[in-house]
Amino acid sequence: xxxxxxxxxxxxxxxxxxxxxxxxxxxxxxxxxxxxxxxxxxxxxxxxxxxxxxxxxxxxxxxxxxxxxxxxxxxxxxxxxxxxxxxxxxxxxxxxxxxxxxxxxxxxxxxxxxxxxxxxxxxxxxxxxxxxxxxxxxxxxxxxxxxxxxxxxxxxxxxxxxxxxxxxxxxxxxxxxxxxxxxxxxxxxxxxxxxxxxxxxxxxxxxxxxxxxxxxxxxxxxxxxxxxxxxxxxxxxxxxxxxxxxxxxxxxxxxxxxxxxxxxxxxxxxxxxxxxxxxxxxxxxxxxxxxxxxxxxxxxxxxxxxxxx
Amino acid sequence: xxxxxxxxxxxxxxxxxxxxxxxxxxxxxxxxxxxxxxxxxxxxxxxxxxxxxxxxxxxxxxxxxxxxxxxxxxxxxxxxxxxxxxxxxxxxxxxxxxxxxxxxxxxxxxxxxxxxxxxxxxxxxxxxxxxxxxxxxxxxxxxxxxxxxxxxxxxxxxxxxxxxxxxxxxxxxxxxxxxxxxxxxxxxxxxxxxxxxxxxxxxxxxxxxxxxxxxxxxxxxxxxxxxxxxxxxxxxxxxxxxxxxx
Numbered sequence: 001x002x003x004x005x006x007x008x009x010x011x012x013x014x015x016x017x018x019x020x021x022x023x024x025x026x027x028x029x030x031x032x033x034x035x036x037x038x039x040x041x042x043x044x045x046x047x048x049x050x051x052x053x054x055x056x057x058x059x060x061x062x063x064x065x066x067x068x069x070x071x072x073x074x075x076x077x078x079x080x081x082x083x084x085x086x087x088x089x090x091x092x093x094x095x096x097x098x099x100x101x102x103x104x105x106x107x108x109x110x111x112x113x114x115x116x117x118x119x120x121x122x123x124x125x126x127x128x129x130x131x132x133x134x135x136x137x138x139x140x141x142x143x144x145x146x147x148x149x150x151x152x153x154x155x156x157x158x159x160x161x162x163x164x165x166x167x168x169x170x171x172x173x174x175x176x177x178x179x180x181x182x183x184x185x186x187x188x189x190x191x192x193x194x195x196x197x198x199x200x201x202x203x204x205x206x207x208x209x210x211x212x213x214x215x216x217x218x219x220x221x222x223x224x225x226x227x228x229x230x231x232x233x234x235x236x237x238x239x240x241x242x243x244x245x246x247x248x249x250x251x252x253x254x255x256x257x258x259x260x261x262x263x264x265x266x267x268x269x270x271x272x273x274x275x276x277x278x279x280x281x282x283x284x285x286x287x288x289x290x291x292x293x294x295x296x297x298x299x300x301x302x303x304x305x306x307x308x309x
Numbered sequence: 310x311x312x313x314x315x316x317x318x319x320x321x322x323x324x325x326x327x328x329x330x331x332x333x334x335x336x337x338x339x340x341x342x343x344x345x346x347x348x349x350x351x352x353x354x355x356x357x358x359x360x361x362x363x364x365x366x367x368x369x370x371x372x373x374x375x376x377x378x379x380x381x382x383x384x385x386x387x388x389x390x391x392x393x394x395x396x397x398x399x400x401x402x403x404x405x406x407x408x409x410x411x412x413x414x415x416x417x418x419x420x421x422x423x424x425x426x427x428x429x430x431x432x433x434x435x436x437x438x439x440x441x442x443x444x445x446x447x448x449x450x451x452x453x454x455x456x457x458x459x460x461x462x463x464x465x466x467x468x469x470x471x472x473x474x475x476x477x478x479x480x481x482x483x484x485x486x487x488x489x490x491x492x493x494x495x496x497x498x499x500x501x502x503x504x505x506x507x508x509x510x511x512x513x514x515x516x517x518x519x520x521x522x523x524x525x526x527x528x529x530x531x532x533x534x535x536x537x538x539x540x541x542x543x544x545x546x547x548x549x550x551x552x553x554x555x
Contacts, residue, residue: 220404248403284400287364291396292414292459293388302413306405 004029004036008073014166015100015132016071027069028055030083032076044068044095054084054116057097061090061122071100072115077107077141082114091122091154097129101145103169105137112144119150125157135168142170149176153184155210164308165192165200174202180241182210190219191308194227194255204233208241208270215243222304223255234262237270245274250281250307311338311361311467311499316370318356318522330356332522333370340375340466343493343500345513345530347537353522354503355397358469361501362394363387374467391466395473397503399456401444407455408439414459427458430488432481449476457485461492467499468492474506486512510534 026044043063135143235243261274289299425435431454516533518526
């Protein structure tokens, strides 16, 4: 088992708000393709997969108020991995999961983490999931993440997902597929920033299969430099359901952003809405902040930080 | 003191014609004065305020504040000298909370109770608003009052309010008038309000009338206000006839 160095907490803090190993709750910290620290709790068991790389996270029914951390750090150049994490969450749970991946690559080889997460959420549960992705490094080595997320939300359960890409990734292809049972609710907030020659693609398919299921997808992004972003969220209403997709992007420099929201109704009582907007930073916003004494460049940062917060 | 010296501002129309919006205005306003600028729509009042804040640059003339020539200073540097401007149509920000905006205005993170006190002064029930985003979910009146609160949260020498009454309901407006009165009573800042509201005109020290880009009248509130009412009665035949009948 790899040991966690104090300097690893710099990255762990960025991606999972960890200054130290959590005192309570289950966790698994993956460092350079190995589990560096793990803890189970009374209600949560983390088991290494035997057939492939990754873990199963089993949460007993009626688990409430527990926070589970499963961050990943790669700081050796040249590591390329596909990791499978499966979450089995019982009924009547109320839990929080903090994932996140950080790549520090000072070498010239590519570092890549492809995380395949599958959530199986039981009935009447509430799951909050936060995932922050970040990369840095001075050399030419590429930093790549391709997250794949499958979410099955059980009857009357609620899943709130925040997926954030803070910056530094050369390339990311995100694919999210969700299925909602009767009364299930899904809220996905995606926040993304790209710069230089980076590229980010995000495909999302939400199947609203259950009666009275609902989904809200909020995507906010900022494209700087020569970066390229492509968003393709799709909400499919297969029952009496509600879905709202909202994509907002701020475009700067020579970035290119493409937003292709799609809604598909296969049921007469499906109520689906999509909204998409791409534009520069609003001049009125800049002026307002400048009248508060903030210089133009700092005002841009305030607007972007607020927008992506 | 705020001093405008031969300030003119012209803009190009769609046809490429040059239109004089502010025409050679000379104006001095002493520190601590409470002035209402009024006049017909399209007369140049808001442009004048925007010229003082630096949002527009004069075509000719100079602007001085506290003896410093600020004509070429950018907006943020004028703000740093203590000039503030509440927009007639305030910007909305996705993601920025009311509390963050008021803290940004103040220059540092404000404790909750202080933030609340500014919101209360503009007639907003503070706890309902602190963590709301200043986005399109707020009504025009709400965003307008938050805009005014951002000026109250600043330590200003000159506060300019561009039609603060627009979009604000009667009850909140009464509270706003009280807040302006208190601000004036403190006497530590110059207040310029662009307004058509007689209640604001009546509490001002002075009224300045801007029409067709020119300063056409200036004097103590009591005198100018009476003159303006008289002119309005003369100019409006309907009201004139009614008055005669009565």
